């Protein structure tokens with residue numbers, strides 16, 4: 268059913284959930300006015316997807332130069348109260364809060380893995396929560412307990428509990444009905460509910476965007492805060508300079524709370540120090556690579572990952588001391604739990620290698636200039652000395668300077684010598700002719716450009732200009748499924764080794780992993 272008036276757009280989903288979208292002052296907000304008749308995980312994800320901000324609205328905001336402000340935090344605090352918690356309840360979570368341009372998710376996963384080892388050996392913490400973004404395959408990957416994504420059943424239960432509490436608060440309020448928090452805010456709110464209900468006493472939070480105005484930044488007394496490597500990303504929202512970006516990220520530091528960062532450019536570090544002082548943090552330490560990591564096999568064994576591990580060690584140690592004031596690491600080598608935690612941490616889709624017969628898949632979701640250079644170097648180190656056919660699969664359709672990203676990738680590959688790709692494939696992340704999985708529906712993309720594969724065709728033209736000397740086959744394919752099939756057909760034709768590098772977007776890598784493994788979540 269689809270009813271359309273100039274004020275209200277209303278539709279009924281297959282499962283009988285009715286939604287409406289009110290158009291107010293040119294901006295849309297949503298509110299469910301009928302009770303869902305069915306409340307499965309799928310229903311929850313469908314409802315959650317209605318909270319995504321449409322591409323057009325994002326674009327309008329960007330074009331008008333509207334940046335971030337306090338509003339997300341104001342709304343989050345209000346909603347936290349509406350779902351039955353006080354600010355002080357969040358202190359029970361002993362939050363480990365991580366901001367940064369690159370390495371946030373990896374650092375969070377490393378901390379989670381270390382704490383999980385202590386949970387096994389000493390029952391401290393009792394339960395470890397991990398909130399990260401974006402997800403690779405299923406949205407429930409964003410909320411983990413003891414490293415495992417919460418089940419579909421738990422996701423649905425907590426999703427609808429939050430939904431109902433917000434509806435009830437809205438119904439009893441004398442104010443106009445307030446729209447639900449948007450997608451990321453809703454998930455953040457829900458994560459607090461999940462962790463508090465499930466007895467989590469150490470919760471690791473990856474910032475969504477920036478830090479100062481992020482919806483994760485409403486915890487007044489975290490156990491510790493960490494700022495990973497800073498660089499340039501999200502310039503439309505955070506600013507074009509490293510100082511502006513650092514200002515946002517350094518806004519997670521809190522009064523009386525220890526703060527850690529890693530070595531940064533002097534300009535970034537200056538801002539972090541100023542913000543630490545302004546906030547009266549407990550202490551600020553700027554970490555160089557931890558010498559105790561020399562004997563630890565972090566994966567990949569690259570400087571950037573050892574720096575993430577350095578930060579993770581400091582964050583985990585501080586959190587453990589918060590849980591047990593007598594906790595101390597003996598001088599010298601790292602304790603077994605730290606070593607095992609670091610060596611066995613799993614963070615999918617980042618520098619990941621998968622072998623399938625003669626095909627080796629190299630998957631990395633890098634999508635900034637700095638990280639794509641690192642990913643290209645990693646691929647070169649892993650594959651250039653080996654014989655076989657080399658394939659690149661690339662996409663980037665978010666709010667980024669995608670062409671510069673592609674050029675950066677080309678340069679980073681070219682700078683490693685004469686090896687190059689035999690096949691280069693550009694494809695959209697969500698197939699244009701197939702219905703995408705509901706977990707991977709991303710509204711903030713330009714659907715018109717996507718339908719015509721305009722972005723991918725432009726990538727192909729640019730690669731052709733850059734790659735003048737080579738005999739590379741350049742292709743635009745309608746979906747990542749087709750790209751995977753294409754690579755598999757190469758293996759069949761030549762019976763040769765194939766090295767396939769998939770990069771440029773976390774969403775692309777996630778979808779590829781879903782196809783390769785046929786799983787619903789990672």
Ligand SMILES: Nc1ncnc2c1ncn2[C@@H]1O[C@H](COP(=O)(O)OP(=O)(O)OP(=O)(O)O)[C@@H](O)[C@H]1O
Nearest residue numbers: 368369370371372373400496571617618633638642
């Ligand atoms: N410290 C680092 N410095 C530079 N690049 C890094 C660093 N850590 C990781 N990377 C690169 O960035 C990619 C993404 O890493 P990760 O998921 O940890 O970052 P993130 O900050 O969570 O990024 P996102 O913006 O996707 O949330 C990795 O696959 C790797 O290529």
Ligand SMILES: [Mg+2]
Nearest residue numbers: 368369475500
């Ligand atoms: Mg990011």
Ligand SMILES: [Mg+2]
Nearest residue numbers: 371372400401
């Ligand atoms: Mg991340």
